[in-house]
Amino acid sequence: MKAIFLDLDGTLMDSKPGIESSLRHAFQETGHDELAASDLTWMIGPPFQDSFARAGVRDPDKAIALYRAHYQASGMFTASVYDGVFDMLDTLADTGAELFIATAKPHAYARLITAHFGLSRYMVAEFGPELDGTRAHKGDLLAYALQETGHRPDSSVMVGDRHHDMDAGARVGMPTIAVTWGYGSEDEWTGAAARIDRPAELAPAIASLG
Template sequence: MSVAVFLDLDGTLVDSRPGIVSSLVYALTVTGHPELAASDLTWMIGPPFVESFAKAGISDPAAAIEAYRVKYQEAGMYDAQVYAGIPEAMDAIGLAGARLYLATAKPHAYAKLITAHFGLAPRFVAEYGPELDGTRNWKGDLLAHALAETGEDPARSVMIGDRHHDVAAAAEVGMPSLAVGWGYGTAAEWHGARAVLERPDQMPEAVARLFA
């Protein structure tokens, strides 16, 4: 099965909600938004924070992002866990002949530390995420960059993720997508995905069916 599988990180491979939310609460509190800090912040996990902070009405997203990064690097980065069944699913996909790539909205400077910490990094051919300055924050740009760099054919590739950004970005570059139901997205976000998976152990078969 000579195909490329691009995998999201937060909400797809790793349940990173505790560390991300605690860092968001800190950032929102110190930048003067205690009412938002006290709300449910799950919706902010996945999309680029510059987009989410702006959507929340924060006038200085850059300051909030800087505060978030301070707390995240200090305490939040590894306050997470790999979803049960993910390593086995990744191994099964790789054994079937597919190439695995990380494609995350998290800056790669952080993402690579996380995948190494949790033992996922050796399974990837390459790992892609935005730059810290926001370059390639939009996942469509990130996937286009990854395809150009790797030479992978989008028609023989698939994006797997939990949010609408994953589905929309894949469509933008001409690759199909699979949505996962165990992350932070909702059913309304998955329109356009070829299938919605409920468990990690469904990933290998779903990928195989796409390219049968």
């Protein structure tokens, strides 16, 4: 593969603590204490505009603003890179493939995070939505990334943990690899060309795609 597109949250990093604390804050401030006390893993991956609406929040834009203020103040760097990821990135870089971030997190935040944790040095470019919601859906984002990089979908691969990653790959005709250590579940990985349980398995899985 000439291009490897990597999801961030749940694939390269365990970002759940910071994201979840900021989501709880947004729910509490909008009067949804019962949601603030619930498991919010399902909200990591899809666009927050959709997820807050699905949760029954009357004003998703207000909830997103509350989330972002808290996230920037105290949640952004409350995260950790998964064990084995740096070794995985070193191995992938040695293959000569170009590495890219393709995340549902706005790139204004994602680039600060990848720089802070030492991930950005591996990436040719990093793609994420705009703060106004442009390209918030992963399929739109991946199509844009292919257009910007000039890579062909059949010589690229999308690596992620949620069905949004698998769906995005299918939409643009790109094979996908599901990682099982993130926030997804088995029923989300339908259509993936491979599933891997450890970062060390990614390079061989990509090589097997031809």
